[in-house]
Amino acid sequence: MQTSKSLLIRYLPLCTLLLPLFINACAPLEQAELRAVAPSTATICPPQGPADDTELIATPEEINEELAGLKGLGSWKSGKPKDGDIFFLDAAGPNSVPLVMNPQVEYYIGFFQGRYRCHFTKWLSRSTLYLPTIQQHFAQKGLPPELAALAMIESGFSPVALSSAKANGLWQFIEETGRRYGLRVDPYVDERRNADKASAAAAAYLKKLYEEFGHWYLAVAAYNAGEGKIRKAIERYGTRDFWELADQPYLALETKRYVPQLIAAIIIMNDPARYGFGDNEYQFPEPLEYVELPGGVPLTAVAMSANCSADELQRINRELKKNHTPPGKQSYTLRVPQGTASLVAQNLPRLQRRMETEYATHTVQSGQKIAEICKQYDISTTTLLKANNLRNASLKPGQRLRIPQTIERYVFADSPRTGKSVAGQNAEPRSQGEHTAGQVALRPEGRKAKATAAEPAPQPAKPAVAAGTKESSKTAQVEPRKTKAAPATNAAAAKPAKEQLYVVQRGDNLWKIAKKFQVSADDIRRWNKLGSNELKPGERLRIREA
Incomplete structure (x- = not known):
């Protein structure tokens, strides 16, 4: 009987690593052995952008259809070499994720190429935003870099993904597990949506699972189902072989699918062009800076100080659940676009809040009651009656009502001492790169680069996120305008x-x-x-x- 080592020599001569962004793996199998089928060129996917808060990982209908196809494959084979129809690929590292080719893995390769092609394209496009951060934390815990593909299976590399079970963020932590591994989850902050901190928590959790179960298949299954479920399965069937456990009815199909999904994702991400994703456009991390702010500072005020939009600040600070920094005595570290930290430090102490009243006009519709109108505009009945000199709540269709609304505006004072500043204390800038260097696996070769923000598009021959050290960004100062109460500005941030x-x-x-x-x-x-x-x-x- 041939050993897996001899099979490896026969089918896969070892190859050298291709850039730090590739996983420690071997040259691809022959086309017939993997049975990879190129997807239809008729499939056209919409342009890919950043994740948004309305995004779902998959609809219940899509999941049910997927599981029905998986169930139709029959028994779960162990993945060991057998009759030449299954090929076992030994991973290079001592604790790497072993890759097998069996019907379930083949099913998911085809599934990602076909019905889920647009989903997978979107996930692949976003992967380069988070792989540097994920693999840095994984390297610190001694985890294999290819395991970073698990974030694709968990959330599609979306820091705002929310499941029906209320699991949230890139690594789909439920609140209890997130808190257990050091993530802050409260009415103001949800660090499950912070890619950096959630990745550190995921690395710690996965390391703990691997130390308990001794195999990545069991560890990632436990990540999905919980440690207790996998312990009971091992005890019930007397085996620690994932494929043997998967062939039994105890584990849910949703848990069983987790491992072949991961294997299929690693295989495709290691050679996307071969599986029909060679023309994918990738997104890359934008350089960011940090500022220390007091509690309760509105993001709109910070945005005005930084000469950017509040939406941009919310996008790069996904963990904030409100439109302000968390209230309290403790300061909060906020991420801001590169070149704006010093602007915030200069401008925020001079920014003052002013409340103004504006009037909108509402035309009463047939059958519309005053309570309904007040609810629509979030005002009291008394306020509406006074604004329109009405003695009672009787309304007529076509009647025009003045709707008073309080508008919060910010203006720059001559100096921080004039009036009451939005910030109770000065903001403190800290300039550093958001994404630090580390080994980045699963980087596609020969991709189309798509830069985000003001970052220049990388050259095809260069890695998307170059290995190196953290860089401090420098803000190019220019002389402020001489107009009264003008905000500080700089060349990089002026837009x-x-x-x-x-x-x-x-x-x-x-x-x-x-x-x-x-x-x-x-x-x-x-x-x-x-x-x-x-x-x-x-x-x-x-x-x-x-």
Whole structure:
């Protein structure tokens, strides 16, 4: 009987590593052995962008269809060499993830190429945003770099993914497990959505599971189902072979699929062009800086100080559940775009809050009650009656009502001592790269580079995230304008006014949207040539940055 070592020599001559971004693996198998089928070129996927809060990993219908196909494969083979139809690939490292080719793995390779092609394309596109951070933490814990592909199976490399079981973030921690491994989860902060801290927690958890079960298949199955479930399965069937356990009815199919999904993802990510993903566009980490802020500082104020948008700050600080830093005496470290930390430190102490009243107009519809209108605009009945000099709540269709709304605005004072500053104390800038160097596996070769933010597109021959050390960014200062109370600025952060499209959501009104973007309702009406305040869900509005 041939040993796995002899099979390895026969089929896979060892090859040298290709850049730090590739996993420690061997040259690919012959096409017939992997039975990889190129996907249909007719499949066209939409352009890929960053993850958003509305994104679901998969719908229940998609999961049920996937599981039905998996169940139809029959028994789960062990993955050992047998009759030439299964090929076992020894991993290079002593604790690496072993790769097998069996019907279940083949099913998921085809599944990712076919029905899930657009999902996988999106996940692959985002992978390069988080692989450096993940693999740095994995290296510190002695975990194999290819295990970073587990984040694809967990969340599709989305820091805002939310499951039906309320598991959240890149590594899909439930609240209890996240807190157990040091993540802060409270009404103001959810560090499960912080890619860096969640990856550190995942590395610690996976190391603990591997130390208990002694094999990555069992460890990742336990990551999905819980340690207790895998312990009971081992005790019930008297085996620590994952494939033998998977062939029994005790483990849920959702847990069984986890291992072949991971293996298929590693195989494809190690050679995406071979499996039909060679033209994928990849996103790369943008350089960021840090500022230490007091509690309760609004992000809109920080954005104005940094000459960026509040939406941009929320995107790079996903763990914040409110639109301000957590209240309290402790300071909070906020990430800001590169070149803006010193601006925040200079401008925020001079920024002051002003409350102004603006009036919108509402036309009463047939059958509409005053309570319904007050709820729509989040005002009291008394306020509405006073604003319109009404003695009672009787309304007529077509009647026009003035809707008072309080608008919060920020202005720059001449100096930090003039009036009351938004920040109770000065902001302290800390300049450093957000993503530090580390071994980055699973990097596709010959990809199309897609830069994010102001970062230049990498050259094809260079790694997406070069190995090295943390870099401190330098802010190029220029002389501030001589106008009264002008905010500090710099060459890197000075930007022309940007315009974006906003899709009206159910429950939106003109005032809520104006408040969200720190502009006036009149501005939105003028930019979009609106004849009234009435908006419909799905309507697109042009919004310019304040």
